[in-house]
Amino acid sequence: MNDKRVLKQFLGIVDYPRNYIDNLAKHVGPLYAKLRKNGERYFNSEDIKLVRAIINKVKNLKPLELPLEDYYFIIETNASKVRWGLLKQKPNKYSPKGGEKICRYASGSYKLKTIKNIDREILVVVHTINAFRLY
Known part of the structure; x- marks a missing residue:
């Protein structure tokens, strides 16, 4: 992800399951920092690990159920x-x-x-x- 636009798209997609993944804010925070004007432009090995961890969390998302009215x-x-x-x-x-x-x-x-x-x-x-x- 050498382009800010690609990173924005990735983080936008990750926002959909955000409410269903525990501690996701800890992983996406450093990536959002790269979108700032003064943010670091290039990915390092830690950023790549974060992206892989996020992808694994999304892949291993436990099935959730919508609650019934009387629950x-x-x-x-x-x-x-x-x-x-x-x-x-x-x-x-x-x-x-x-x-x-x-x-x-x-x-x-x-x-x-x-x-x-x-x-x-x-x-x-x-x-x-x-x-x-x-x-």
Whole structure:
């Protein structure tokens, strides 16, 4: 991918399954940095590894299911620096844990660099609920 246009096309295609792949933001972040005016123009071996990792993640995407209207939703959050949350579904509140299926992931990075852990946890819940409001 020596051309910015080809990289934009690749990242545009990767955006379609973005909500269904865990920690994808960590992999595409350095590639998006190359699209900036001051970004590094040439690919190095690390960039090639990132592209291969992204392609493998897309190829190995687990089957997801659209939830039914009466399904019970579980939102799991994680206040790490990369991932925010995960939306799971199961038929009812008392279904076994093994019956849970993943509907969607939400990930990204924070604009604030210095943030306390409790504030990060609250921010994660807000971002996750906003990402999943369609469900």
